[in-house]
Amino acid sequence: MHSGFLRIAATAPTVRVADVDFNLSQIKAKLAELDKIGVEVAVFPEMCLTAYTCADLFHNSTLINAANRALLNLRDYSRTLNLHFAVGLPVSHAGALYNCAAFIRNGRVNFVAKTYIPNYNEFYERRWWRPLPFGKTETVDILDEQFEMSTGRIFNSHGAKVGIEICEDLWVPIPPSSRLAMAGAQVILNLSASDDLIGKYAYLQSLLRQQSARCLCAYVYAGAGWGESSTDLTFDGKAIIAENGTILKANERWNPADNTSIADADIEALDRDRLHMTTFADCAEAECNGIETEPVAKNSDTSDLSDNQPALLRYIDPHPFVPASDEARRERCEEIINIQVAALARRLDAINCKTLTVGISGGLDSTLALLIAARTFDRLKLDRKGIIGVTMPGFGTTNRTHTNAVELMDGLGVSSREISIAPAVIQHFKDIDHDPSVHDVTYENTQARQRTLLLMDIANQTGGIVLGTGDLSELALGWATYNGDHMSMYGVNAGVPKTLVKYLVGYFANEAPKNSTVRRCLLDIIDTPISPELIPADSHGNIKQRTEDLVGPYELHDFFLYYTLRFGFTPERIYLLARHAFSKEQYTDEVIRHWLATFFRRFFSQQFKRSCLPDGPKVGSVCLSPRGDWRMPSDASSALWR
Incomplete structure (x- = not known):
C-alpha cells in the first residue's frame, strides 16, 4: 500500500470447462501481468480453476484432484509475487463438497467457503x-497438507484488511x-459466476454501489x-471495482480481451469515513462477533508521499464539487437551488x-443570492418588489459590473436603489485620519x-432582513470583511463553493428567455473576473483587482477544502492528489505547494x-457552520499543516 492507496484488480480470464491445466495457465499469465x-x-x-459450469463433474474425483494440484502449483508460484490473490475451486471435506475461494499470498493458503448456496430459478x-x-472454521486436507477453511475471516494484505464472500453471499x-x-x-473480494439476464447488470451495479457505501469499503x-458453458x-465476464458508493472501474462486458479492471482503492479515506461516522462503530459492536482478524503489519510504504510516487490508477476529480456531465450538473443545480429556496422561504415564513x-x-455571489430571493418570493406568492436590491458603487466599481447589476434588478422586477458609498467613505477617512491614496486594508x-x-x-x-451573499469558499479563506460583507441576517450561499456558483447562475441563465436582458446579464456576469472591486479600475476602466491573483485559484482552494473537510487528509496527501488531478500545464508542483500553504494559513487564521x-x-x-459540521477554536495553531 502506497500513500494510503491499495492497488486492486478484478479479472475474468478465459476458461475451458473442466480443463484445469488450461485454466491454471491463464491465471498464472494474468498474475504475472498484474x-x-x-x-x-x-x-x-x-x-475459475475448474470453470463454474462443470455441473455433475464436480462429483468426479479426477476433477477435484486436478484442482487440488493446481492450487498447490499456485501456492508455490505465489512465492515469486508481491501480489496476493483469490481464486475459486471446489474443496472436498468430511464427505461434502464446498464452493471455496483460496486466498493465496507468499506461499500461504486460506480457504473461505461460500455461506449461502442458491437453489432457485x-x-x-x-x-x-x-x-x-x-463464523465457522474447519481444517481440511489437500494432498496430505492441512489448510484452514472458514467464513468470517479477515486477512492482512499489504497493510490493508481483506474479507471475502462468494457470489450469492x-x-x-x-x-x-x-x-x-x-x-x-x-x-471485500467477491468471486462470482452470476449469469447475465436482461436488466441484471444495472441491478448488480446498483447493488455494488450500495454495499460498498453501506460497508464504507472497496468492493x-x-x-x-x-x-x-x-x-x-x-456469462459476460464482469470485472467491477466499487468504492464507498462509486464505481471506480468496470470493464467492457462481452469482450474477452477486456477482462480486467484495476484501480487504486483509497484505504485512508475509507478509514476516515468510518472514524467520522460514529454509528458504524456502534453497529460493529453489536454485529461482528465471531470474526477472526489477522493483525495488520506495518507497511513502510504507507507514508511515501514524494514527488516520485507512481501515478495513481484512479481518477481524481479536479473539481470535486462540480459533476462532470451536463445532466449531472443540471440535477445538482436543481437540488441546490431547491434547498436554498426552501431554507429561505422557511426563514421568511418563520x-x-x-x-x-x-x-x-x-x-456571481450577489447575483445568485438575488436569483434565489426572486424564486423564493415566487414560491411564497410575494411581490418581487419586496426584494430591495441595492447597488453601491465605490472606488473600484466598473461600468461593466454596475450596468449588469442595474439591468439584472430591472429584468427581475425587484425594487432597486443606488447609493454611492464614496462620500460617506471619504468622510470616514477624514474621521479616522486615513490617507485615501493609501490603498491598504483600511481603504x-x-x-x-x-x-x-x-444594507x-x-x-x-423596510421591516426586512439582509440577505447575505458570501459563499463557502470565501468562508474557508476568510475572504470577507469582518462585520462587513461577512455579516447578514441569513447567508443563503453559505454552503455553495465558488466553483459551483457559476453553474448555478448558468442554470438560471438557461431558464431565462433567449435574447432577454436577464439572460444577457447572467451570461456576462459568469464571464466577469472575480473581484471585490475595492481598488480603482485601470486606465481603461477594467477591473484591476482580481481575487484569484491575490488569494489563489478558487479551483485549487475548493479542491483543498474538499479533501480537508470531507476526509481530514494531511497537506502532504492533498498535495499528492492535486498533482494527480491537475496537469503540470495547469499548475506546477511549486504553484500547488504555494497555494496549499496559503489555504491552510488562511483557513486557520480566519476561523x-x-x-x-x-x-x-x-x-x-x-x-x-460553527453550529453543525465544523467546530474549531479560533486560536488553533496551523503549524502542523504548513
Whole structure:
C-alpha cells in the first residue's frame, strides 16, 4: 500500500470447462501481468480453476484432484509475487463438497467457503455444494497438507484488511461482507459466476454501489466470462471495482480481451469515513462477533508521499464539487437551488418577513443570492418588489459590473436603489485620519463595512432582513470583511463553493428567455473576473483587482477544502492528489505547494469569522457552520499543516 492507496484488480480470464491445466495457465499469465504493474490484491471468478459450469463433474474425483494440484502449483508460484490473490475451486471435506475461494499470498493458503448456496430459478447449487455457516472454521486436507477453511475471516494484505464472500453471499439480506466490514475489513473480494439476464447488470451495479457505501469499503467483483458453458446460461465476464458508493472501474462486458479492471482503492479515506461516522462503530459492536482478524503489519510504504510516487490508477476529480456531465450538473443545480429556496422561504415564513435587502454588485455571489430571493418570493406568492436590491458603487466599481447589476434588478422586477458609498467613505477617512491614496486594508474594509451599514439600515427601514451573499469558499479563506460583507441576517450561499456558483447562475441563465436582458446579464456576469472591486479600475476602466491573483485559484482552494473537510487528509496527501488531478500545464508542483500553504494559513487564521457566522442552509457534504459540521477554536495553531 502506497500513500494510503491499495492497488486492486478484478479479472475474468478465459476458461475451458473442466480443463484445469488450461485454466491454471491463464491465471498464472494474468498474475504475472498484474504483479508487473504493481497490483497488490486481485480476485478471480468463482470456480475459475475448474470453470463454474462443470455441473455433475464436480462429483468426479479426477476433477477435484486436478484442482487440488493446481492450487498447490499456485501456492508455490505465489512465492515469486508481491501480489496476493483469490481464486475459486471446489474443496472436498468430511464427505461434502464446498464452493471455496483460496486466498493465496507468499506461499500461504486460506480457504473461505461460500455461506449461502442458491437453489432457485436457474441455480441448482445445492446439488453439489454444502454451505459453511458464517463464523465457522474447519481444517481440511489437500494432498496430505492441512489448510484452514472458514467464513468470517479477515486477512492482512499489504497493510490493508481483506474479507471475502462468494457470489450469492452478496445478494442476501445481510451479506457476510456487512459483518466483515464492521469487523474491520476495508476491502471485500467477491468471486462470482452470476449469469447475465436482461436488466441484471444495472441491478448488480446498483447493488455494488450500495454495499460498498453501506460497508464504507472497496468492493472488488470478478464474474465468470468467456469459456463457460452456454448450455443454458450466458456469462459476460464482469470485472467491477466499487468504492464507498462509486464505481471506480468496470470493464467492457462481452469482450474477452477486456477482462480486467484495476484501480487504486483509497484505504485512508475509507478509514476516515468510518472514524467520522460514529454509528458504524456502534453497529460493529453489536454485529461482528465471531470474526477472526489477522493483525495488520506495518507497511513502510504507507507514508511515501514524494514527488516520485507512481501515478495513481484512479481518477481524481479536479473539481470535486462540480459533476462532470451536463445532466449531472443540471440535477445538482436543481437540488441546490431547491434547498436554498426552501431554507429561505422557511426563514421568511418563520419571522413573518415580506421584504429582503440584498447588495447587488454585478458579481456571481450577489447575483445568485438575488436569483434565489426572486424564486423564493415566487414560491411564497410575494411581490418581487419586496426584494430591495441595492447597488453601491465605490472606488473600484466598473461600468461593466454596475450596468449588469442595474439591468439584472430591472429584468427581475425587484425594487432597486443606488447609493454611492464614496462620500460617506471619504468622510470616514477624514474621521479616522486615513490617507485615501493609501490603498491598504483600511481603504478596502471601510468600503465593505459602509455597504453593510447601508444594507442593515435599509432592512430596518423596510421591516426586512439582509440577505447575505458570501459563499463557502470565501468562508474557508476568510475572504470577507469582518462585520462587513461577512455579516447578514441569513447567508443563503453559505454552503455553495465558488466553483459551483457559476453553474448555478448558468442554470438560471438557461431558464431565462433567449435574447432577454436577464439572460444577457447572467451570461456576462459568469464571464466577469472575480473581484471585490475595492481598488480603482485601470486606465481603461477594467477591473484591476482580481481575487484569484491575490488569494489563489478558487479551483485549487475548493479542491483543498474538499479533501480537508470531507476526509481530514494531511497537506502532504492533498498535495499528492492535486498533482494527480491537475496537469503540470495547469499548475506546477511549486504553484500547488504555494497555494496549499496559503489555504491552510488562511483557513486557520480566519476561523474567528466563521465562529460568528449567520445562519444559512447546508447543501452538501462539506459545510463550515460553527453550529453543525465544523467546530474549531479560533486560536488553533496551523503549524502542523504548513
